[in-house]
Amino acid sequence: MPFPTPQDAEDGFYDALESGDADAMARVWEASPDIACLLPMTPLIQGPAVLDLWRSMFSQGAAFDIQVRHLAWIESADMAVHLIEEQIGGHDVPADRPPPLVYGTNLFRRGPDGWRLVLHQNSPTPPLPGAMPPGPPPG
């Protein structure tokens, strides 16, 4: 069984991101048209296009050093959601000016051979106090 727990599949996902390994990334995802990605600044991507996206990014040399902090687990017998906070690092990121934290949601589903990733979604964290101009909200 490749990923006996949701956490094993999640570790596989971040390991694949860090190594830029498209084949390892493909093994993490469920082989189904249901899989979906909601990455920052990107439209919803579903099905085989999810693996195409990662393969394209990795083929351009992309690799991501992401520090993960777990905020919550919501689980059932055959699905699991992990809410996390991602801190993106790496050699392109200035140590004194790290990018803002990003919320991440990973949804896993149990199949006949273990757990696989079916949805990865990012959301922005709220702006820090003072980071937004004062005034009424738009609209």
Place this chain on the structure above:
Amino acid sequence: MPFPTPQDAEDGFYDALESGDADAMARVWEASPDIACLLPMTPLIQGPAVLDLWRSMFSQGAAFDIQVRHLAWIESADMAVHLIEEQIGGHDVPADRPPPLVYGTNLFRRGPDGWRLVLHQNSPTPPLPGAMPPGPPPG
């Protein structure tokens, strides 16, 4: 059984938003510390604070006219995720300048008396072409 399907619970959620009904909203959510909300510009809110948030917003007269379009359903025997696109309207929203679409993720879990909402998460949709200043990304 109050919500025999995930879709019934989702309809209950948007109906409660539209009517600004805190009691109806409370019935939609699972009675557990696991529940969580990731709303735009807001930190992660978990457990009883989720219902406190809605009660507080509704007590200030907030109500939301949200048009929903389903993008995907990812389901299992006892959990279900609906990926949707939300268009927020209402009397405060100028018809000629609607706010951008927002992605929404609703996670439902089946309990002894039916399906309840356990997670509501929003993500921004990507900016429209031409909406961002040209130039390299920050960092």
